[in-house]
Amino acid sequence: MAVPTPHHPAPPGDPVEEQAPPEERSSRPARPGAYLARRFLRFLLSLLLLVTATFGMVHVVPGDPVRAALGITASPELVAARTHELGLDLPVWEQYARYAAGLFSGDLGTSMISGLPVSQTIADRLPYTVMLALVAFAVVMVTAIPAGMAAAAWTRGGRGRAAELLFTGASGLLAVVPEFLLAVAMIVLFAVTWELLPVANVSGSLTPSYYVLPTLALAVGPAAALARIVRVEALSVLSSDFMRTARAKRLPARLIYLRHALPNLLTGALTIGGLLISGLVAGSVLVENVFVWPGLGSALVEAIKAKDYPVVQGVVLVYGGAVLLVNLAVDVALGRLDPRSTIKED
Amino acid sequence: MRGLKTPLGAAAALSLAFLLFAVVLGPILWGDDAIKVDTMALAQGASAAHPMGTDGLGRDVLARTMVAARPSVGLALLATLITVAGGLLLGGLPAVLGRRAGRLLNGFIGLVVAFPGLLIALVLAVVLGSGGRPAAFAIGLAGVPAFARLTQTLAASVAGRDFVAAARVLGVGRTRMLVRHILPNIGEPLIVQATLGAGGALLAFAALSFLGLGVQAPDYDWGLLLNEGLNRVYVNPAAALAPGIAVVLAGLAFNVLGEYAAQVFGGRSPAARGAGGSARPVPGDALTVKDLRVSYGPAVPVKGVSFTVGAGERVGLVGESGSGKSLTALAASGLVEPPGVVAGSIEAGETAMVFQDPMTSLNPALRVGTQLAEVATAHERLARRAAGRRAVARLTDVHIAAAAKVARQYPHELSGGMRQRAMIAMGLMGTPRLIIADEPTTALDVTVQKQILDLLREVSDSTGAAILLISHDLAVVAQLCSRVLVMYAGVIVEDLTVERLVAGPAHPYTRALLASVPDMSADRSQPLATIPGRMPSPADPVAGCPFAPRCPRAGDRCLTAMPPFEDGVACWHPIKEVS
Numbered sequence: 042m043a044v045p046t047p048h049h050p051a052p053p054g055d056p057v058e059e060q061a062p063p064e065e066r067s068s069r070p071a072r073p074g075a076y077l078a079r080r081f082l083r084f085l086l087s088l089l090l091l092v093t094a095t096f097g098m099v100h101v102v103p104g105d106p107v108r109a110a111l112g113i114t115a116s117p118e119l120v121a122a123r124t125h126e127l128g129l130d131l132p133v134w135e136q137y138a139r140y141a142a143g144l145f146s147g148d149l150g151t152s153m154i155s156g157l158p159v160s161q162t163i164a165d166r167l168p169y170t171v172m173l174a175l176v177a178f179a180v181v182m183v184t185a186i187p188a189g190m191a192a193a194a195w196t197r198g199g200r201g202r203a204a205e206l207l208f209t210g211a212s213g214l215l216a217v218v219p220e221f222l223l224a225v226a227m228i229v230l231f232a233v234t235w236e237l238l239p240v241a242n243v244s245g246s247l248t249p250s251y252y253v254l255p256t257l258a259l260a261v262g263p264a265a266a267l268a269r270i271v272r273v274e275a276l277s278v279l280s281s282d283f284m285r286t287a288r289a290k291r292l293p294a295r296l297i298y299l300r301h302a303l304p305n306l307l308t309g310a311l312t313i314g315g316l317l318i319s320g321l322v323a324g325s326v327l328v329e330n331v332f333v334w335p336g337l338g339s340a341l342v343e344a345i346k347a348k349d350y351p352v353v354q355g356v357v358l359v360y361g362g363a364v365l366l367v368n369l370a371v372d373v374a375l376g377r378l379d380p381r382s383t384i385k386e387d
Numbered sequence: 388m389r390g391l392k393t394p395l396g397a398a399a400a401l402s403l404a405f406l407l408f409a410v411v412l413g414p415i416l417w418g419d420d421a422i423k424v425d426t427m428a429l430a431q432g433a434s435a436a437h438p439m440g441t442d443g444l445g446r447d448v449l450a451r452t453m454v455a456a457r458p459s460v461g462l463a464l465l466a467t468l469i470t471v472a473g474g475l476l477l478g479g480l481p482a483v484l485g486r487r488a489g490r491l492l493n494g495f496i497g498l499v500v501a502f503p504g505l506l507i508a509l510v511l512a513v514v515l516g517s518g519g520r521p522a523a524f525a526i527g528l529a530g531v532p533a534f535a536r537l538t539q540t541l542a543a544s545v546a547g548r549d550f551v552a553a554a555r556v557l558g559v560g561r562t563r564m565l566v567r568h569i570l571p572n573i574g575e576p577l578i579v580q581a582t583l584g585a586g587g588a589l590l591a592f593a594a595l596s597f598l599g600l601g602v603q604a605p606d607y608d609w610g611l612l613l614n615e616g617l618n619r620v621y622v623n624p625a626a627a628l629a630p631g632i633a634v635v636l637a638g639l640a641f642n643v644l645g646e647y648a649a650q651v652f653g654g655r656s657p658a659a660r661g662a663g664g665s666a667r668p669v670p671g672d673a674l675t676v677k678d679l680r681v682s683y684g685p686a687v688p689v690k691g692v693s694f695t696v697g698a699g700e701r702v703g704l705v706g707e708s709g710s711g712k713s714l715t716a717l718a719a720s721g722l723v724e725p726p727g728v729v730a731g732s733i734e735a736g737e738t739a740m741v742f743q744d745p746m747t748s749l750n751p752a753l754r755v756g757t758q759l760a761e762v763a764t765a766h767e768r769l770a771r772r773a774a775g776r777r778a779v780a781r782l783t784d785v786h787i788a789a790a791a792k793v794a795r796q797y798p799h800e801l802s803g804g805m806r807q808r809a810m811i812a813m814g815l816m817g818t819p820r821l822i823i824a825d826e827p828t829t830a831l832d833v834t835v836q837k838q839i840l841d842l843l844r845e846v847s848d849s850t851g852a853a854i855l856l857i858s859h860d861l862a863v864v865a866q867l868c869s870r871v872l873v874m875y876a877g878v879i880v881e882d883l884t885v886e887r888l889v890a891g892p893a894h895p896y897t898r899a900l901l902a903s904v905p906d907m908s909a910d911r912s913q914p915l916a917t918i919p920g921r922m923p924s925p926a927d928p929v930a931g932c933p934f935a936p937r938c939p940r941a942g943d944r945c946l947t948a949m950p951p952f953e954d955g956v957a958c959w960h961p962i963k964e965v966s
Contacts, residue, residue: 087498094510101514197772217642219590221597222631225617229624276771323503327594331617342598345513353513360506368501 076376084369091361095354096140100133102350110153110348123153127351149358150351152344159355162340167359170329170336173259174321176252180260181267181317186310188264189271190298196272197279208272215265221327224258228331240332255332259324263317271310278302315371319364326360403640409456409633420450431623440623442615451612452629459608460637462523462601463589469527470588471581474534479565481539493539499532507532508591512600519608522601526591530584537580541573579645586641593634609634672734673698673821673853674719679731681714681723688714688925690877691731693952696821701847701854703864703885705900706874709922715874716823716857736821739814739852741807741843743826755782755801756794759813774816781812785842804835811842815850822846825857840867861904865889873897876922876933882955893954893961896934932959 099106107124108115124130127150128139143149149159196205215223231254232240238253279302329338337356344352424446431441439448477496481489499507504526511525542565595601596610604611609630616627674696681689689711696702706712718729720738759778763769769777775794782790785808798806807827814822824843828836844867847854858864864871864885871888873881873896881894892898899918920937923929932938935945940960950959 083498086494087501090498091502098510098514103516217638218635219594219638221594222613222634225613225620225627225631228617228620229628233620233624319503323505326505326509327598330598341509342600345509346517346599348513350513353510357506357510361502364502364506 077373080369080372080376084365087365088362091358091365092141092144093137095357095361096137098354098357099350106348106350107153110350127151127153144358149355152349152352154344154347154349154352159351162352163337163355163359166335166337166340169334170325170338173252173255173329173334173336174318174325177256177259177263177321177325178314178318180256181264181321182310182314184260185264185267185314186271186303186306189268189310190275190302190306192268192272193275193279194298197276209269212265212269215261216269218262219327220258220262220324221331223261224254224328224331227254227258255328255334258331259321259328262324263320267310267313267317270313271306274306274310275302278306315367315374318367322360322364322367400643403643406456406460406637406640409453410460413453413456417447417450417453420447421454422446439625439629442619442626448612448616448623448626448629451607452609452633455608455612455630456633456637458519458602458606459589459592459610459634462519462608463585463592465520465523466527466530466588466592467581467585469524470530470534470584471577473528473531474538475570475577476535477531478535478538479542479570481542496532496535496539500536504529504533504587505591505594508595509600512595517600517603519602519606522592522595526588526595529591530588534577534580534584538573538577541576542569582641582645586638586645589641590634590638593630609637672696673700673736674738674855675732675734676715676719677732679715679718679729679733681711681718682728682730683925686925688877689718692874692877692879694872694879694882696853696855698820699847699851699853700870701844701856701868703856703858703868703871704874705858705861705864705871707859707900707922709925710874711877711925712857712859712874713825716825716855719855720823737817737819738821738823739817739819741810741814741822741824741827743829754795754797755809756791759794759809759816763816777816778812781815782809784815785809785812785846787812802835803831804838807831807835807839808842811839811846815846818850819852821853821855823855823857826859827856828863829858829860836863837866843867861888861901873900876929877925878933878957879952880934880957882952891962893956893963894934894958895938895940895960895962898962899937932957 102109105120105124107120107127107129111120111123128136131139140150147160149163151158152162155162192204192208195201196208228240231238239251240254325336326338326341328334329336330342333339337359340352341356341360343349344356425441431437434440437447437449439452442448442451477492481492484492508522508525508529511528512522515521515525592601592608593610593613596608597614598610599614602608602611607615612630613627613634616623616625616630620627672695676695677693679689679692680687688709692711692715694702704712704715714723714727717723719733719735720740721733723729756775756778759781760771760774763774763777779790779794782793787793787805787808793801793805793809798809801809810827811822822843827843828839831839840863843854843856846852854867856864856867861871865888868885870882870884872879873883873892873894875896881892881897883892883897888897888901892901896918903917918937923933923936929949931944931946931948932941932950935941938945940962942960945959948959950957
């Protein structure tokens with residue numbers, strides 16, 4: 042308590058205000074329907090922002106985007122033809138209307154470089170990225186929850202100080218090392234030095250062994266972060282009264298942990314796991330580039346380098362839309378599990 | 388520095404030293420080696436001459452990694468600067484713009500912040516083009532929404548506080564309010580966030596350069612070196628590892644700096660949490676104060692106070708605002724903070740404090756149970772679970788129903804009376820010999836006041852703890868205490884039993900104080916009795932009795948000489964008769 046002045050002013054607070062602070066008044070959960078409607082409106086607004094940003098992106102690029110994409114050797118006629126083809130000679134609002142209308146019909150434009158429809162590029166690449174993200178997500182959930190629970194059981198009630206130090210130290214370190222550095226380190230160790238696993242696929246077929254390193258690189262950081270959270274959650278669950286009751290019933294350890302503790306952890310772990318997905322989306326861009334993975338992330342970076350704006354627009358739309366959908370799903374799930382989260386923020 | 392004691396913290400502190408060394412001296416020491424093309428040693432593996440091997444032109448990878456520290460860290464700091472500047476602007480604007488525009492801007496920030504920073508940075512990289520500075524802008528701008536959100540949240544939390552309300556009442560303009568009142572009070576968490584953000588910017592920059600969208604050859608930073616190293620990873624794996632290790636170490640260095648800043652600002656160091664140095668346990672009396680003086684420069688609000696609180700005794704310390712009673716209590720528990728200077732001797736047993744406003748005395752971000760339990764974990768090294776159990780037991784002791792539930796709740800979920808009970812329970816987590824309660828009932832309504840006083844009495848009876856109750860309210864003191872100390876202008880003017888207080892005190896000030904308390908028989912057609920005049924300022928030197936200028940019985944001697952403290956009263960003309 043700071044006592045900056047010798048006088049200790051003691052104005053008695055308004056007792057009514059003291060008894061019922063504003064948070065208490067507003068902490069009644071809103072009706073579920075109203076919350077869902079508000080949350081969905083927010084999703085639509087975010088989507089509108091995303092569409093506008095991807096559209097605007099091309100229009101704020103300095104210089105002529107078509108010229109930049111085709112290179113300085115392209116003839117003026119070709120540039121003019123491509124500009125007309127892309128509709129870039131129309132008024133901005135008309136271009137925006139065409140862009141938005143195109144999105145609804147699944148037309149994302151045409152690549153400036155390859156001339157292929159962007160939607161086809163995405164359709165070709167997306168499955169690889171989704172597979173990578175899903176496998177990584179599964180790895181996160183399957184490793185982090187047991188690891189966190191085991192750490193909690195081990196370090197419960199101040200026991201196993203050394204184990205606690207080891208766990209918090211190792212997981213803390215792994216959680217801050219970025220995925221692309223981890224990917225490089227794993228390539229050096231497992232692919233180059235020990236020659237255990239393949240890195241980049243050149244033949245075109247992805248056997249399961251190709252998945253090992255990319256998914257690990259993508260999953261280790263989020264798994265470490267989640268395991269830390271699960272441990273803290275598990276510690277409080279394990280010290281709860283119902284756990285004492287469970288132990289008083291002399292249940293075997295398997296039942297105590299799996300039947301009594303796990304369900305109480307799962308809601309929180311799944312919620313945070315859902316939030317980790319948007320982190321996985323961003324991380325996958327880097328990991329795909331390290332492992333030359335034929336997914337959207339590689340396509341995005343290639344397109345940025347080649348100034349292939351329609352492809353950049355389409356891929357960013359897919360990534361951004363995925364993040365927004367995941368956030369929406371997490372919030373809706375959270376709202377069902379914990380009504381307090383539906384309180385209006387302002 | 389607690390961080391240094393953990394292995395992770397020690398490693399991070401080391402990496403910070405490495406970072407400073409590389410940034411300052413890297414280009415000077417290795418600048419020549421980094422550009423020296425050795426055609427005899429193209430793309431070699433690690434050797435004695437080249438510990439991390441050479442690149443495609445035969446340049447030493449280790450030297451290039453060391454030289455790259457300066458651009459890598461420099462560009463990360465540039466990006467952080469952009470993030471902070473943009474975040475402060477965007478996050479502070481809602482406070483300046485007014486309600487409608489502010490809400491609109493907040494909503495916009497809320498929408499943008501949902502997208503991953505790297506995705507925003509990639510889009511911006513498209514617009515801004517590739518290269519070191521454009522990438523720094525892309526990363527810096529990508530961090531703006533999150534920083535703005537933090538600024539705005541913190542500003543909103545400060546905007547509700549009393550001093551901002553006071554400034555608003557005084558007609559302070561919005562911009563001035565933001566710059567003078569709000570930003571200084573949220574600066575510390577923002578600095579912590581900026582430091583951690585610098586680490587994030589460094590990693591993001593490495594990522595962007597690694598993808599080929601950041602720094603462009605012939606310039607190079609760690610990300611670009613990593614890219615080059617990975618392309619030849621089968622020839623020389625060390626060339627990919629060296630910049631990677633550098634990035635991780637630099638990231639850790641920024642992290643530990645942020646953690647350290649958080650510790651310094653948050654006052655979370657163990658020393659700051661201690662109960663204070665002057666209080667040490669003694670057998671016998673619960674509290675002995677001898678010639679206590681508390682001064683703030685020339686002002687001396689407590690001018691030589693001596694008293695004893697016996698074991699289990701309940702003593703009231705009364706006086707009007709500014710008499711020095713709260714400061715005496717704070718000094719007794721070793722809580723006077725600089726620039727206040729405490730002189731004199733204080734001997735106290737284990738002491739618990741109960742403060743005036745239970746709303747602010749409990750940490751709103753921590754569960755009630757956690758706040759109780761940390762007393763036992765910190766002082767008795769009690770395991771977390773046992774401490775939690777004790778917390779619930781103590782909450783039960785103070786008659787909180789469903790104590791286990793309350794322990795899991797946050798303070799805002801409790802009523803004022805419940806919170807004060809929780810504060811008392813917190814004091815009981817140890818085995819206090821003395822409970823110092825500073826206006827414990829002032830912020831509560833009357834019925835709750837009585838419950839809290841009853842609780843304090845019960846706790847004192849059952850644990851044998853003495854109580855020092857600080858109050859301006861004689862009625863409250865009379866309900867709980869057996870003895871009363873009356874303070875005026877930094878000195879104790881009378882020390883008397885409650886019976887004597889009711890029957891008729893000897894000091895004219897105590898009498899005047901008593902007369903100003905309305906009771907049921909008070910004539911409501913008359914104005915309330917007040918004491919004419921005002922108390923001397925702590926900064927003014929007083930030669931005689933400080934009450935003399937306001938005292939109806941004062942004589943010449945009263946104005947020139949301070950009366951000695953004899954028979955429980957410091958007065959030249961004590962009132963002898965009992966009313």
